[in-house]
Amino acid sequence: MTKPTIPNQPVKPPEVMIGAISRLLRDGEWVATGTLSPLPAAAALLAKMTHAPHLTTLIYGDPDFRLSEGFHELFALAQKGKIDVFFLSGVQIDKRGSINLSMLGDYNRPSVRLPGGAGSSMLSALVRRVIIFTTSHNKRLFVPKVDFVNATAADDAPWRRGGLSHVVTPLCVMAFDGTKKEIILESIFPGVPLEEVVGNTGFDLAIGERSIPIMNPLTDEELIMLRGPVQERMRLIYPQFAASVWGS
Amino acid sequence: MHSDLMKVRRDLKTVCDPYSGNEYVVVLPIMPDVAIIHAAKGSRSGEITTDANRNDRLLAMAAKKTIAVVEELVEPEDVLPGRQEVFVASVHIDAVVMAPGGAHPTACPGIYETDAAHIREYVVASKDEQGFAAYMEKYIFGPEDHNRYLEVVNFRGRKHV
Numbered sequence: 001m002t003k004p005t006i007p008n009q010p011v012k013p014p015e016v017m018i019g020a021i022s023r024l025l026r027d028g029e030w031v032a033t034g035t036l037s038p039l040p041a042a043a044a045l046l047a048k049m050t051h052a053p054h055l056t057t058l059i060y061g062d063p064d065f066r067l068s069e070g071f072h073e074l075f076a077l078a079q080k081g082k083i084d085v086f087f088l089s090g091v092q093i094d095k096r097g098s099i100n101l102s103m104l105g106d107y108n109r110p111s112v113r114l115p116g117g118a119g120s121s122m123l124s125a126l127v128r129r130v131i132i133f134t135t136s137h138n139k140r141l142f143v144p145k146v147d148f149v150n151a152t153a154a155d156d157a158p159w160r161r162g163g164l165s166h167v168v169t170p171l172c173v174m175a176f177d178g179t180k181k182e183i184i185l186e187s188i189f190p191g192v193p194l195e196e197v198v199g200n201t202g203f204d205l206a207i208g209e210r211s212i213p214i215m216n217p218l219t220d221e222e223l224i225m226l227r228g229p230v231q232e233r234m235r236l237i238y239p240q241f242a243a244s245v246w247g248s
Numbered sequence: 249m250h251s252d253l254m255k256v257r258r259d260l261k262t263v264c265d266p267y268s269g270n271e272y273v274v275v276l277p278i279m280p281d282v283a284i285i286h287a288a289k290g291s292r293s294g295e296i297t298t299d300a301n302r303n304d305r306l307l308a309m310a311a312k313k314t315i316a317v318v319e320e321l322v323e324p325e326d327v328l329p330g331r332q333e334v335f336v337a338s339v340h341i342d343a344v345v346m347a348p349g350g351a352h353p354t355a356c357p358g359i360y361e362t363d364a365a366h367i368r369e370y371v372v373a374s375k376d377e378q379g380f381a382a383y384m385e386k387y388i389f390g391p392e393d394h395n396r397y398l399e400v401v402n403f404r405g406r407k408h409v
Contacts, residue, residue, distance in 0.1 A: 066324075066338070067337045067339070068305055068336050080309075080312070082339075
């Protein structure tokens with residue numbers, strides 16, 4: 001194996017998240033990432049260079065991802081059922097797997113007006129798996145009930161292709177329990193106390209008597225790929241993010 | 249709405265547009281299992297350029313699988329649409345087949361014209377079973393590959409090199 005271009009140094013929190021998301025992607029899947037999604041973009045590239053060589057990556061902003069005329073083609077692909085995985089985030093996320101991207105407080109008199117749901121509602125119904133990622137983990141983000149639902153994991157829609165698969169935060173990986181229709185804790189990252197996860201989540205993570213595994217640390221192979229070719233590609237796609245993680 | 253097509257096509261339905269209140273005819277979208285389109289240029293990455301008049305991009309986006317037959321294989325950065333051409337991204341293409349002259353006896357605009365003499369020959373041959381069988385043997389089953397077919401039809405466009 002070639003040596004990483006970034007010298008050995010402690011694994012940074014974003015790198016752990018990229019590794020965790022990468023491991024959720026399965027070989028052969030078509031994986032699309034939207035705007036402001038550097039963590040999923042890096043994860044898709046990492047997965048393709050490690051355990052999922054047949055992944056198709058559709059990364060918004062990637063110079064190699066060429067569309068014919070516009071981003072609307074991605075929605076057409078989703079309608080056709082070609083997109084397996086898409087990534088969403090939210091300013092509020094609740095136990096039912098609903099996300100809020102619209103506003104805080106009352107819709108007509110919001111305390112904060114947010115960017116809006118964009119394609120989240122449509123894409124969450126048309127792709128096979130939604131993975132939610134967050135860049136923080138606290139009780140303002142993980143709330144009992146969101147103020148406004150842009151997309152939800154649990155609804156009575158007559159038809160949808162898939163639904164919420166996982167939630168990846170800086171502390172842990174949560175899974176969506178399709179039977180109970182709620183988010184449960186799946187694993188925590190190395191060095192993160194369970195109490196920190198529980199204390200910063202505004203709803204019950206259904207731990208009960210379960211023993212929650214600690215995610216295996218990133219392997220040498222994952223780190224070499226991440227700090228080598230993935231890092232180089234990310235400097236083209238998300239230069240500011242790449243500089244914040246791997247230096248300029 | 250008042251076309252006789254509505255009398256013979258029982259599958260055509262009408263709906264009331266909930267916004268305007270107007271009644272409209274609606275048809276189900278066509279979703280081919282496989283679309284085969286002919287293109288001027290393509291790359292190994294799967295992107296192509298094709299004649300704008302043929303709606304091939306729409307066809308590629310509608311079909312579950314799309315096979316593009318191309319006249320010329322070039323590098324991805326050289327797949328650039330010329331005048332009267334459109335670019336089709338690789339996300340809409342499942343396979344690229346390199347076959348210069350692949351549109352024969354019809355045209356590939358800008359590269360070769362329709363072979364009218366060949367089409368006339370086909371029209372005459374297809375008037376009876378015997379003539380049709382002879383045509384099929386001579387042009388379709390007989391030639392061992394595409395290059396041989398182009399020789400048999402005396403193809404005058406660009407040939408496979």
